[in-house]
Amino acid sequence: MTYSQRLKQKISEGLEDKVSAFVRQMVTRVQGPVIREMIRKFDRDELRSVKEYAIGHLAELVDRSVARLQDNGFIVFRARTAGEAVDYILKLVQGGVVVKSKSNAVKEIGLVDALVAAGATVVETDLGDRICQMGNIPASHPIGPALHVPVQKVAELFAAETGQPVPPVPEEIVKVARETLRQRFFEAGVGISGANAICADTGSVVVMENEGNIRCVTNLPPVHIIVAGIEKIVPTLEDGIKVARAAGLYGMGLDFATYVSVISGPSRTHTVEGRVVYGLQGPGEVHIVLLEEGRWEAVKEGFAESLYCINCGSCLGRCPVYGELGERYGHKYFGGIGVIHAAFGSGLDKALEAGLPLCLGCRKCVAACPVRIDTPGMIQRLREQAVAEKGLGRGRKMLLGQLLNNGSAIQRIAPVAGGLVCDRDGRGGWYPRYALFGLEKGRRLPELSKKSFLSDAPRRSGKGERKVAYFAGCLNNLIFPRVAGATLRVLRNSGVEVIVPPGQKCCGYPSLANGDRDGAVRNAIANLRAFGDAGVEAVVTDCATCYSGLTGYPELLAGDSRWVDSAREFAGKVKELAQYLVETGFQPAAGETQRKVTYHQPCHLAAHGLSHGRDLLQSVPGLQFAPSQLEDNCCGFGGTFNLDFYQLSKTIGAHKIQPIHGSGAAVVVTSCPGCMVQLMDLLGSGGQPQVMHISELLAGGGGQHG
Amino acid sequence: MGKYFAPPGAVAEISARRRQKLARNPGLGKAYLEARRAALRQMDALVEKAMQTLRAKKCEVHLAAGAAEARELILNLVDAPMVVKSRSLALEEIGVVPALRAKGVEVVETALGDFVLQLAGVLPAWHLSEKEILNVLKSGLGVTGDLRRALGGVREHLRRYLAGAAYGLTGANAVVAENGSLVIMEDEGNARAVSNLPHTHIAVVGIEKIVPDQESAMTVCRAAAVYGTGQDLGNYLSIITGPSSTGDIQGKQVFGMHGPRRVIVILLDNGRRRCLESGFEELLYCNNCGACLEVCPVFPARGPAYGHHYPGGRGAVFAAFTGGIAAAREAGLDLCQSCGKCREACPAGINTPELIKRLSRK
Ligand code: SF4
Numbered sequence A: 001m002t003y004s005q006r007l008k009q010k011i012s013e014g015l016e017d018k019v020s021a022f023v024r025q026m027v028t029r030v031q032g033p034v035i036r037e038m039i040r041k042f043d044r045d046e047l048r049s050v051k052e053y054a055i056g057h058l059a060e061l062v063d064r065s066v067a068r069l070q071d072n073g074f075i076v077f078r079a080r081t082a083g084e085a086v087d088y089i090l091k092l093v094q095g096g097v098v099v100k101s102k103s104n105a106v107k108e109i110g111l112v113d114a115l116v117a118a119g120a121t122v123v124e125t126d127l128g129d130r131i132c133q134m135g136n137i138p139a140s141h142p143i144g145p146a147l148h149v150p151v152q153k154v155a156e157l158f159a160a161e162t163g164q165p166v167p168p169v170p171e172e173i174v175k176v177a178r179e180t181l182r183q184r185f186f187e188a189g190v191g192i193s194g195a196n197a198i199c200a201d202t203g204s205v206v207v208m209e210n211e212g213n214i215r216c217v218t219n220l221p222p223v224h225i226i227v228a229g230i231e232k233i234v235p236t237l238e239d240g241i242k243v244a245r246a247a248g249l250y251g252m253g254l255d256f257a258t259y260v261s262v263i264s265g266p267s268r269t270h271t272v273e274g275r276v277v278y279g280l281q282g283p284g285e286v287h288i289v290l291l292e293e294g295r296w297e298a299v300k301e302g303f304a305e306s307l308y309c310i311n312c313g314s315c316l317g318r319c320p321v322y323g324e325l326g327e328r329y330g331h332k333y334f335g336g337i338g339v340i341h342a343a344f345g346s347g348l349d350k351a352l353e354a355g356l357p358l359c360l361g362c363r364k365c366v367a368a369c370p371v372r373i374d375t376p377g378m379i380q381r382l383r384e385q386a387v388a389e390k391g392l393g394r395g396r397k398m399l400l401g402q403l404l405n406n407g408s409a410i411q412r413i414a415p416v417a418g419g420l421v422c423d424r425d426g427r428g429g430w431y432p433r434y435a436l437f438g439l440e441k442g443r444r445l446p447e448l449s450k451k452s453f454l455s456d457a458p459r460r461s462g463k464g465e466r467k468v469a470y471f472a473g474c475l476n477n478l479i480f481p482r483v484a485g486a487t488l489r490v491l492r493n494s495g496v497e498v499i500v501p502p503g504q505k506c507c508g509y510p511s512l513a514n515g516d517r518d519g520a521v522r523n524a525i526a527n528l529r530a531f532g533d534a535g536v537e538a539v540v541t542d543c544a545t546c547y548s549g550l551t552g553y554p555e556l557l558a559g560d561s562r563w564v565d566s567a568r569e570f571a572g573k574v575k576e577l578a579q580y581l582v583e584t585g586f587q588p589a590a591g592e593t594q595r596k597v598t599y600h601q602p603c604h605l606a607a608h609g610l611s612h613g614r615d616l617l618q619s620v621p622g623l624q625f626a627p628s629q630l631e632d633n634c635c636g637f638g639g640t641f642n643l644d645f646y647q648l649s650k651t652i653g654a655h656k657i658q659p660i661h662g663s664g665a666a667v668v669v670t671s672c673p674g675c676m677v678q679l680m681d682l683l684g685s686g687g688q689p690q691v692m693h694i695s696e697l698l699a700g701g702g703g704q705h706g
Numbered sequence B: 001m002g003k004y005f006a007p008p009g010a011v012a013e014i015s016a017r018r019r020q021k022l023a024r025n026p027g028l029g030k031a032y033l034e035a036r037r038a039a040l041r042q043m044d045a046l047v048e049k050a051m052q053t054l055r056a057k058k059c060e061v062h063l064a065a066g067a068a069e070a071r072e073l074i075l076n077l078v079d080a081p082m083v084v085k086s087r088s089l090a091l092e093e094i095g096v097v098p099a100l101r102a103k104g105v106e107v108v109e110t111a112l113g114d115f116v117l118q119l120a121g122v123l124p125a126w127h128l129s130e131k132e133i134l135n136v137l138k139s140g141l142g143v144t145g146d147l148r149r150a151l152g153g154v155r156e157h158l159r160r161y162l163a164g165a166a167y168g169l170t171g172a173n174a175v176v177a178e179n180g181s182l183v184i185m186e187d188e189g190n191a192r193a194v195s196n197l198p199h200t201h202i203a204v205v206g207i208e209k210i211v212p213d214q215e216s217a218m219t220v221c222r223a224a225a226v227y228g229t230g231q232d233l234g235n236y237l238s239i240i241t242g243p244s245s246t247g248d249i250q251g252k253q254v255f256g257m258h259g260p261r262r263v264i265v266i267l268l269d270n271g272r273r274r275c276l277e278s279g280f281e282e283l284l285y286c287n288n289c290g291a292c293l294e295v296c297p298v299f300p301a302r303g304p305a306y307g308h309h310y311p312g313g314r315g316a317v318f319a320a321f322t323g324g325i326a327a328a329r330e331a332g333l334d335l336c337q338s339c340g341k342c343r344e345a346c347p348a349g350i351n352t353p354e355l356i357k358r359l360s361r362k
């Protein structure tokens, strides 16, 4: 099987595993608001600068902490690879009972299987992990792995373990679990844990938890082995506490986890003779395996930021792809950050299989991360590497290079070709009759417009003191010229002169998202040329994705001295339509007053902290605004993602449907033609509620600049 | 048997280590003093806040005005034949151990030194030589061999008590008001076991130990370790925020997973507020690191006769606030030679001879 077949298989498995997806989404729904409330006061910049410093000085910090750890009596082993780490530990553990607590690094090196193969009995001690282990059940959630297991089943598992009946009551099961695991702690010869942080200045290891099992694992057996990636090292004890605090806040919604333990060596006491003796109530021997595997490569190749991750799992709760697929998105480490980890731990092919093509670029993970890690940005760069190695593929090259940029070609072919294979629903929708070109049967496609917007757009229209240039974008150009037209009307009617520079192309975002940086650069330069001497106060776009694309030009062209300055100037002028209107004091006159209206917030605006669309809607006189829950959840469109992974895309989007219907609105308004395509497909041909671009709604009512 | 304080060899060892650590962290004493001052300046507010956050974290909290009240609380709570405890001056201060024993409860010390002394039946003494320890262990537990093997025997012996105890008694190095956390520092791991294995953990902490945030708590612990044993940090730092819990079965929060299901915190005033109000704030800067005792010319000779619960001159002064001036005299207030060495050794620069003078004038 190729990696892409394996990925497809993982996706279909994931989509079938509805129970665990339900649990993940439920946890996010319950915990999300709690966490969002709690993290308000948390200083992300402070934590980020700690990690920036630590990873920026990693070699030095590794040396320093090794010295301090050794001073403190730790036995330190520096493992270049996962294999070395496993071999070292296998030499220490000769069978017997091993108790372990949750650890990503332990999972990363595949230690449990190796220990079991060597004859050890490995006992998970976190209750959720233990339940999964006893029942051989795949985990559904990083923090609550067994949340999807019914209490009845859990009781049965413990009854089987103890040979006694166990009532299906959480309190009773906990009692039994406490007793049985206690025995394991006392009989174990070795305890294995991970680390949340290693403090270089005091030579200490920080671990955190709520159950108290880690305290037992690290205190009761005579030997304790810690496995930790070198990226866990931070300069000071206080930094370690910061990491623990962030992991508690972002991972569990607790201002501080129940137990944070700082361990600075084997259990010891000082005798009056000035001697240190080891092994009192805690372990007399503590090994720490510092794992390098892939970390230096990540730093070397410019992906140091991936090592800022503190594994809190907060991003997972917000990631739409993880929400559906769970641990199938990623490899050892989960979600987008896990894909990046896979690239450096196991190579690009593994990353592709882990889901490199799946990231929607919604940036929810960035917003959720205590270190603000730019996961989608790194994923995009990895895609570039993949394209450099494997090429873009013919179909994709044509779509991105020709079709999107050359409206007339697609317009000539589509109506004829489309008519042969699709049915029309008379409301601007096409349904493919066969599963063709990767387009699945049963989906609703928007009908291509007979004429592209740019082919006969007015070069210059409207009169007024304000002058802007309009950027149309592919979807408006090819599918929704009516949206573009409405946008021009809104601007004109409010006294703004609008020019539509000819020669404008696709913003380049789709190319970039597909790893085709060169293509994106070509488009960017073409657009800079087209808009170069427009002499306007703003470049207005009514497509959220284009907003991301256009404002990304300075970064895209950072290495090109000929263009970087104009890219910066251009990006400084780019405004999303509603943003422009609100910032220039636009007052909507009247609009939809008959029907209730709800809003869908596009990810590409949320990611930039823009919420003007919603504000504007609410300021339309007489408009009945009906907020819908999950307003800013991703619709799952993701551009070409929707073509490549239609079922996944649709499943992600489906979560929006219920709340939209629930709002009682007859119109759902959004600010991105991409989201419109998706919402129209999701809501089906019934056309209820009607999907509208905000400019269409505003164009109906007019309005004035204040 | 035993010495009141470590012989010069060990003291030299500790101070050499301390000098080395302080060279790396020269601002520690000052940072410590500032953290303490800032906390004491807002003591009432911090007590309020800590009680509220501890409760929010599902701890049971009591504010005990005096030693008797704190002691009674524990006596009423404990309904088991045996409890385990770790070393704590606050526990000594309230005299709970003799009171429990009088009630017929077996109280088991879990720190090596305390355990050996308990076994030997010599109380109170401070430090035994390795040879003395081995002798006690041999006659008391029947373990033989070198220290390492003997310690294995102690470990096994104490495990049985730790595993069977329903109550664990500890002190704490700090209480963190912002999060409702107890911070306990130690070297042996016995306090971790005492605070994790029994189903109820009872901690007694003087109200002067409440600090506003985790950062201040870390400063307090660093200072206690560097000045106390010459380590950067005690071997184990346990930050405990509420009882053990799990939500792993269908998301329902159940207490008492692997650790205690009840955590009871007794915040002890016992003269501390009076201390603050009568201008003796300085006394409350004490971190119990014992650096002053190393240099005091009186303490090694007099041992427990100099001080009251809290050893040395500082303990004698504090006795005035718990038991009046007579108690302070009883504790050796007049033994101080005013050499001022303790002040130099103290991370907070507590001027004990000056405090003693002021007290005597009163
Ligand atoms: S950008 Fe969106 S889809 Fe991609 S990893 Fe982040 S949350 Fe998941």
Ligand code: SF4
Residues within 6 Å of the ligand: A250, A308, A309, A310, A311, A312, A313, A314, A315, A316, A337, A365, A368, A369, A370, A371, A372, A373, A375
């Ligand atoms: S990338 Fe995810 S797991 Fe890592 S620190 Fe950020 S939010 Fe937490």
